[in-house]
Amino acid sequence: MSGGSTTEPRTESLVAVSHGTSDPAGQRAINSLVEEIRRAASVAVHQSFVDVQEPRASTLLLGLPDEEQHAVLVPLLLSRGVHVDQDLTEAAALRPNTRIAPALGPHPSLALVIEHRLVQAGWRRGEPVILAGAGTRLAQGVHDCQQVANLLAGLLGVQVTAAFVAAATPSLGEAVAAARAASPQHRVVVASYLLAPGYFQSLIERCGADLVSDPLLAPDAEVPAELVNLVLHRFLAALS
Structure with missing residues (x-):
């Protein structure tokens, strides 16, 4: 052996x-x-x-x-x-x-998918965007979302503001109201920073914005x- x-x-x-x-x-x-x-x-x-x-x-x-x-x-x-x-x-x-x-x-690939969803929804070049995340109590999680907002801003060439459905500030409702007050002549555009459809996506769709994109995994797409x-x-x- x-x-x-x-x-x-x-x-x-x-x-x-x-x-x-x-x-x-x-x-x-x-x-x-x-x-x-x-x-x-x-x-x-x-x-x-x-x-x-x-x-x-x-x-x-x-x-x-x-x-x-x-x-x-x-x-x-x-x-x-x-x-x-x-x-x-x-x-x-x-x-x-x-x-x-x-x-x-955060990752640049996510910003690319969000950009695609915005274009599908009817976003017009030059329109500022609110990036709507679910929200978290952890400061690092909030920072992660803000980093994706920065990545998306680089792709779109416009201001992108991170806002949150729950647990963090600014709230999505506050961000929509601020955008409406700052530029009443422009549409308020919200990009969903959620992975899939569900309860939080339904809240984003009812936030009062003029345009809301699908989540990264769009329904049946x-x-x-x-x-x-x-x-x-x-x-x-x-x-x-």
Whole structure:
């Protein structure tokens, strides 16, 4: 018999973790994104949630097959917040060799998708834009959204103001009112900085703006390649 040692192949898996929603259109949008990730990835891809839907990330991790030794939780979330900093950290601690990738934002790819959604909605070049994020109590999450507003401003060549549906300031309602007062002759344009349709998107659509864009994953539309590539980029970076 020959001596020496053998090394078992390292097997990774990508666990896509979204917020979860009871909205059927939002569920279809996230499911479509995960399916596109699964088609593009060279590893096993699983879907989980931090709220509303099942399986939760912790439950899924505990049920992964033994051969998937290195799991990476990739948040399908646009900025840092309690779900990334607390919920996923607690879930990852339940299984050895589990890593957590950063949230999707901020990243230039997100600004590109938002620009596309604005153009689809009828945005006219030169019109200022309000970027409407969900909101978070974490200062870093607010900063993340402001960074995306800056990236979008660079693409559009106009002022882009970050505002929030909840938990952070300025509120979307305040931003819309301020824009209306500052330029009553211009339309108030709001770009949705949400990943998928759902309750928060419905609030954005009722904010009083003249024009509101679809979320990044528009209802029953093709999944932007930029989002798929960004998820895979976050996954690979977490492994390196």
